[in-house]
Amino acid sequence: MKNKNKNNLPIELSIESIAFEGVALARKDGVVHFVRRAIPEEIVLAKVTKKRKRYLECEVMEVLKSSPNRVLPKCKHFGVCGGCSWQHLDYPEQLKWKERTVLETLKHLGKITPEIINNIIPSEPVYNYRNKMEFSFGPSRWLTTKEIDSGEKIVQKDFALGLHIPERFDKVLDISECPIAPEISIKILDRIRAQALMFGCKAYNTATHEGFLRNVVIRNSLSYQETMCILITDNPKETCDEDFLKWFETEFVEEFKDTSIIHAVNTSFSPVAIGIPKLLNGKTHLIEEILGIKYKISPFSFFQTNSYQLNPFVSKIIRIAELETSNTVWDLYCGTGSISLPIARKINKIIGLELSESSIEDAKENAKLNEIDNVDFFSFDLHSKEFWSFASELPKPDAIILDPPRSGSHENLLKLLKSVSPAKLVYVSCNPATLARDCQFLSDNFYLKEIQAIDMFPQTYHVETIALLLNKEK
Incomplete structure (x- = not known):
């Protein structure tokens, strides 16, 4: 990239949109600029902090023209602490850009457009929500x-x-x-x-x-x-x-x-x-508690961080899955059973699988605590080739729910999903990019029927997504 600003003088930028990881985007002289703490429709004075091969990273020095969607951050550490990068953005705008990010990522990275797009579910409250x-x-x-x-x-x-x-x-x-x-x-x-x-x-x-x-x-x-x-x-x-x-x-x-x-x-x-x-x-x-199910949370066990959103979150998964009482379901990356156990009360059988042995022990304890006996939990490396053999011994599922980490699912597991070929997949994701990648990989066998974004992380760019994929042959 030819450097037209060799002395790194402040540059005036017009902010167009919000891009990857919630950073504002501007273009100048044909070069993409990613600008932290700026908002679309603003004109800012910025300085370049890093020069990359295809783009520049910038920080706002002065807002010359402020967006009506800019608000005063509540925390005095905003801009230094990396925890809440969107406190300066009005909450309705946060929701708009999260929803847009999900859809645009699916379109551009996954080459996929869902048939049904539900409005994003907002969080209430938007502060003091982390558990x-x-x-x-x-x-x-x-x-x-x-x-x-x-x-x-x-x-x-x-x-x-x-x-x-x-x-x-x-x-x-x-x-x-x-x-x-x-x-x-x-x-x-x-x-x-x-x-x-x-x-x-x-x-x-x-x-x-x-x-x-x-x-x-x-x-x-x-x-x-x-x-x-x-x-x-x-x-x-x-x-x-x-x-x-x-x-x-x-x-x-x-x-x-x-x-x-x-x-x-x-x-x-x-x-x-x-x-x-x-x-x-x-x-x-x-x-x-989630939907009347009690969960023991030990000091270091994983649990969704926004308790206020747990009931609407799990309720939406159940609604989208549209399971029948006779169904058998696999819940992959099941954690401590936060999705498995509410669903268990509505179907014939559910099998939860997860790498973490401590999470599986917690899940088993939670099943006992709630007197739920139609669920089996197993600790296994879902990404390993050995899982194919283990999975072949399990009851064939009518549906599979998967909630992988931010890195998404592994190709070995995605191939297994194609081979098992359930009628439907419910993919729960905290990363639109890996969701789009994995949906695209599955697209020969499954099509994206419905998408539901839900805000579990107000004041940040992070967004949770529930995707329903239906088998093309069933």
């Missing part, structure tokens, strides 16, 4: 531009408790507010941060594997209004570490006595927020 927040300790606090430019002495550079900076996993932004988290979260963070600093504890360094404090995970049950706090540390190495743990096990527990409190130890080099848990107060798990 799980994972915060990290860091030995290198992210310094904001405002802080650096202030000229004031910078203190506490080697300790932070908050969220990682986008594309900089080594840097953590100290968080003093988070409007998408449960309201108790910041109170808990503030207490833990203050005491850690007072005792002089060190944050764990993922590069050198030194330090003590690793993560704070906060989970919340909407159905029962209960909270769980999990502190994850390495083994104590210094006196200050032991003193901090004594405070956490006594004074912190007393202050938050209505909260389930767990201390987990992680001595591995893995940055994943997990560890061997020890209950200090309350319960070992939370209980959440």
